[in-house]
Amino acid sequence: MLPLKPIVLFSFLSLALGSSPSWSETGADARYEILAESLLRDAIARETAFGMGAVPAYANSLREHLISVGFPENAVQIVPLGETASLVVRYTGDGSSGRKPILFSSHMDVVPADPNDWVRDPFELQEDDTFYYGRGVLDNKFDVSILTTLFTALRQEGYVPNRDLIIAFTGDEESYQATVQQLTRDYREAIDAEFAFVVDGGGGALNDAGEAFQFKVGFAEKTYATFAVTARNPGGHSSMPRSDNAIFELSDALQRLQGYRFPLQTNEITLTYFERTAPLIGGDVGDAMTRIVADPSDTEAINLLREQPEYVGTLGTTCIPTMLAGGHAENALPQSATATVNCRIFPGNGVEDTLDVLRRVAGNSELEWGIVGEPVSSDASPFNTEIMTAISNSLETLHPGVPVIPQMGSGTTDGAFFRAAGIPSYSVTGIFINPKDSFAHGLNERVPKVSIRESLIFWRAMIDQLAGPTRVPSN
Ligand SMILES: [Zn+2]
Known part of the structure; x- marks a missing residue:
């Protein structure tokens, strides 16, 4: 100190x-x-x-x-x-x-x-x-x-x-x-x-000219949850490979996860966010936001937004591998291989339910799954008009007319x-x-x-x- x-x-x-x-x-x-x-x-x-x-x-x-x-x-x-x-x-x-x-x-x-x-x-x-x-x-x-x-x-x-x-x-x-x-x-x-x-x-955002262009209010956060998935194997000498292998099995599971997208989910917060953000950014991305608000089944618009790392998190649950560990010697068959999978779970979905989806997608009942730490899940806070109005009014003398945009955070x-x-x-x-x-x-x-x-x-x-x-x- x-x-x-x-x-x-x-x-x-x-x-x-x-x-x-x-x-x-x-x-x-x-x-x-x-x-x-x-x-x-x-x-x-x-x-x-x-x-x-x-x-x-x-x-x-x-x-x-x-x-x-x-x-x-x-x-x-x-x-x-x-x-x-x-x-x-x-x-x-x-x-x-x-x-x-x-x-x-x-x-x-x-x-x-x-x-x-x-x-x-x-x-x-x-x-x-x-x-x-x-x-x-x-x-x-x-x-x-x-x-x-x-x-x-x-x-x-x-x-x-x-x-x-x-x-x-x-x-x-x-x-x-x-x-x-x-x-x-x-x-x-x-x-x-x-x-x-x-x-x-939350709070206000300035553009490069120093002008206020939006003010964000966080209404919800995705649940931060981390899972570990492990493949196990009796192992043996690498000169005598077995047909089953912990690293191959884990890789297979990860490839299945790579090909999987959690379904699109929206709520009042994310739809209002898209609606109010679309005119601020314009272009293809703004257009896709407007289309999703009008029709949440517009696959082309969904896919376009999913390509944007900035916005993919607002469309539903995401899970992605972040760490790998496995094997114990270069000349030994691996006795275990573990991947860490970090998820940001859309409000309203449980940790266990998300784990069940991962298990199913991985498609191998032999894999061992565990939850790392103690994730906390919370539902979105209700859209509160009194608060949104108070915020708009309170910004009036500072940055008149700045759009107030509800936001869903991705951390805890x-x-x-x-x-x-x-x-x-x-x-x-x-x-x-x-x-x-x-x-x-x-x-x-x-x-x-x-x-x-x-x-x-x-x-x-x-x-x-x-x-x-x-x-x-x-x-
Ligand atoms: Zn802080």
């Missing part, structure tokens, strides 16, 4: 506490932009990768900050788990809407970064005219800092929501996702909500666990970035500096629409 810098934000906060901040139609209070940057700077200096044990201290610094701006101590709870922890914050409303809370979730941990590989020190917030740089600056410490700033601003404003607002910052999203599972299993009451915003993913984020626990969850962030500039998990991860201002405006507007309009404080 790196030595941490002293946190300077507290002195700034004592200045801010005395006066009432002004939010306007056009901009969030500049002081909160400074606070968000200060929180981000502190966050980046903490190496919260798996195994570093740095998450609890980070959670604790956020807790102390929130208490210092007026949250009651019992409203800011640290939930430890091994070397990491979650932070759960409750902003109590007046209950006048009669509705369950809204949950906001981000994660405090990061993917490891080797400073030797980076142009800049990954654990120091660096900047140029356009971007901030550092590990976690995009994924996901930016949004941790934004949500913390948002709750600070609301508290200092004297805002009373018409329902409770909850923050859940998890501590191991990039590794085992055990903290989110602990929260949904053992702390359900603390995080129970009508729906969750997983503020990690914390949102999959909230969905699996029956809390519909929507992945969305206020960040607008050119996909080319997004280096999440990679070297020189960056985020546009203007995202701080835009995210604060976006989320402040979201709160107004989903938890009641701002009340002017009486001071």
Whole structure:
């Protein structure tokens, strides 16, 4: 762990506490932009990768900050788990809407970064005219800092929501996702909500001219499941080959899988995604999307889209071999050969059902199949018009008319666990970035500096629409 810098934000906060901040139609209070940057700077200096044990201290610094701006101590709870922890914050409303809370979730941990590989020190917030740089600056410490700033601003404003607002910052999203599972299993009451915003993913896309052209909202994730298939054989000396051979049998099975396509599947999310994406990309691919929406049995259109690695995942389950192991000596017949097959399962399909399909397609009952790890499957969150409208309205002052597009993710984020626990969850962030500039998990991860201002405006507007309009404080 790196030595941490002293946190300077507290002195700034004592200045801010005395006066009432002004939010306007056009901009969030500049002081909160400074606070968000200060929180981000502190966050980046903490190496919260798996195994570093740095998450609890980070959670604790956020807790102390929130208490210092007026949250009651019992409203800011640290939930430890091994070397990491979650932070759960409750902003109590007046209950006048009669509705369950809204949950906001981000994660405090990061993917490891080797400073030797980076142009800049990954654990120091660096900047140029356009971007901030550092590990976690995009994924996901930016949004941790934004949500913390948002709750600070609301508290200092004297805002009373018409329902409770909850923050859940998890501590191991990039590794085992055990903290989110602990929260949904053992702390359900603390995080129970009508729906969750997983503020990690989704968000705005900029083109090369820097113009916003779409805003994505994640409604669903495919189930990430990995299978191992093994062929076994008594083996023997390679100078006396047998007619049966573990490597040949495994290859045969893999070739059958190669020739197989899972059937086309669509849902409201993917059809709306195609419908709204088609006019943005145009050409053959856009045309194929339009045709599938009109006629999901249009084989030519399906095949054209299946050729596009970017879109094949939106058409149904995919399974693909990713690793091979087999044999034990160059002059021995193999006693076993194993392939690892990674699947992204379309929402609504089970892991076991998918395995049954693979078994059947492989066409050899002698093969041994196993599930690797513990896949979590979740159904798509319902298409929620209230949320989609709130998002469109909240983007109106920033990027008027930008199309809001529902999306199905192909990995597993914390949102999959909230969905699996029956809390519909929507992945969305206020960040607008050119996909080319997004280096999440990679070297020189960056985020546009203007995202701080835009995210604060976006989320402040979201709160107004989903938890009641701002009340002017009486001071
Ligand atoms: Zn993330």
